Amino acid sequence: MIKVSIAGATGYTGIELLRLLVKHPEVEIVTLTAESHIGKNIAEVAPSLRGHFDQTLVKLSPEVARGCDVLFLALPHTTSMQNVPELLKAGCRVIDLSADYRLKSAQVYGDWYKTPHLNPEIIKEAVYGLPELHREAIRPARLVANPGCYPTGAILALAPLMTESWVDAASIVIDSKSGVSGAGRKLSQATQFCEANESVAAYGLGEHRHTPEIEQELSGLAGKGITVSFSPHLMPMTRGLLTTAYVNLTKRVSRDELHDRYAKFYEQEPFVRVHTLGQYANTSHVSGSNLCDIGVQVDVRNQRAIVTSAIDNLMKGASSQAIQNMNLMLGIAETTGLDAPPQFP
Ligand SMILES: NC(=O)c1ccc[n+]([C@@H]2O[C@H](COP(=O)([O-])OP(=O)(O)OC[C@H]3O[C@@H](n4cnc5c(N)ncnc54)[C@H](OP(=O)(O)O)[C@@H]3O)[C@@H](O)[C@H]2O)c1
Numbered sequence: 559m560i561k562v563s564i565a566g567a568t569g570y571t572g573i574e575l576l577r578l579l580v581k582h583p584e585v586e587i588v589t590l591t592a593e594s595h596i597g598k599n600i601a602e603v604a605p606s607l608r609g610h611f612d613q614t615l616v617k618l619s620p621e622v623a624r625g626c627d628v629l630f631l632a633l634p635h636t637t638s639m640q641n642v643p644e645l646l647k648a649g650c651r652v653i654d655l656s657a658d659y660r661l662k663s664a665q666v667y668g669d670w671y672k673t674p675h676l677n678p679e680i681i682k683e684a685v686y687g688l689p690e691l692h693r694e695a696i697r698p699a700r701l702v703a704n705p706g707c708y709p710t711g712a713i714l715a716l717a718p719l720m721t722e723s724w725v726d727a728a729s730i731v732i733d734s735k736s737g738v739s740g741a742g743r744k745l746s747q748a749t750q751f752c753e754a755n756e757s758v759a760a761y762g763l764g765e766h767r768h769t770p771e772i773e774q775e776l777s778g779l780a781g782k783g784i785t786v787s788f789s790p791h792l793m794p795m796t797r798g799l800l801t802t803a804y805v806n807l808t809k810r811v812s813r814d815e816l817h818d819r820y821a822k823f824y825e826q827e828p829f830v831r832v833h834t835l836g837q838y839a840n841t842s843h844v845s846g847s848n849l850c851d852i853g854v855q856v857d858v859r860n861q862r863a864i865v866t867s868a869i870d871n872l873m874k875g876a877s878s879q880a881i882q883n884m885n886l887m888l889g890i891a892e893t894t895g896l897d898a899p900p901q902f903p
Pocket residue numbers: 565566567568569570571572591592593594595596618631632633634635637655656657705706707739740741742743744871872875876
């Protein structure tokens with residue numbers, strides 16, 4: 559059995575990792591860490607796991623890394639990079655769910671996260687963990703930077719278009735709507751019930767920290783620098799992330815042609831489902847699963863492609879994608895432990 563530990567086991571993504579890993583046939587869960595809950599039992603902090611785990615939460619240290627083969631970091635950004643050098647030195651492989659190693663440029667990280675990167679030399683070896691784009695690089699990686707939730711939905715929605723000559727790549731607009739769990743378990747005013755319920759709010763327009771991550775990956779696909787307009791919204795739902803992306807077309811492209819492009823691009827992907835024409839992405843059809851659903855349309859009057867994608871932010875947007883990456887790193891079937899259908903309704 560592969561020995562797996564989770565740092566940040568008491569947060570939303572940590573708890574989701576535990577829910578999935580308890581059913582994973584190839585792993586044994588060794589150590590769980592926390593910060594404000596050190597010394598408590600995990601079942602006390604995450605009562606949904608009662609009866610499945612009976613473990614005391616410990617402090618994150620290199621000792622934790624020495625005792626496992628794979629360590630998931632479900633920690634706030636900046637906390638990960640304070641720990642990763644020592645954890646890697648201790649000899650385990652790391653899958654970091656935070657943003658600390660996603661951006662290839664320390665300068666860009668500093669600009670968007672408003673703090674200098676602590677170990678730029680380690681950024682170089684981190685692999686961006688979106689299997690649909692970087693599967694082969696993920697397999698041997700020692701450090702995988704698990705993508706953000708918004709970037710996962712946006713990049714998968716746009717990737718098939720980025721090499722097409724009939725796309726005006728300078729015209730990309732991405733509108734995304736996330737459930738409240740996307741902000742994590744820590745308390746904040748915007749995520750309190752009275753603030754988030756019965757309300758839809760735009761935030762971070764033109765300055766959300768996931769923007770450079772989306773641009774980095776789309777630019778890599780296009781082979782040239784791409785900038786996007788990205789508008790995130792907070793939705794009064796617990797989980798789910800819907801993206802609608804708009805791109806101008808430089809020539810007439812039929813709905814069938816656009817749909818064929820997507821169907822072909824994703825035909826081998828176990829976790830991307832391209833809808834038939836006329837069907838669009840819906841968060842409740844992917845909830846609790848590692849799936850990304852995509853629906854496409856051409857607005858023929860305006861010569862514009864409209865692409866919708868739906869993921870579960872805690873799953874394909876975080877924890878189940880991290881397990882997909884772990885499966886690749888371990889050389890086992892990519893779908894192991896992830897093939898249950900979504901929950902509905
Ligand atoms: N939520 C999402 O949908 C989502 C999606 C994609 C990526 N992410 C990223 O995944 C990471 C975790 O997100 P989350 O939503 O699970 O956050 P969260 O619910 O706020 O949980 C944070 C976890 O980190 C621990 N922690 C906090 N400060 C720490 C420190 N200084 N040292 C060690 N541990 C510390 C907390 O322990 P205590 O509870 O004991 O304080 C808790 O277990 C974040 O970087 C986030 O951006 C989240």
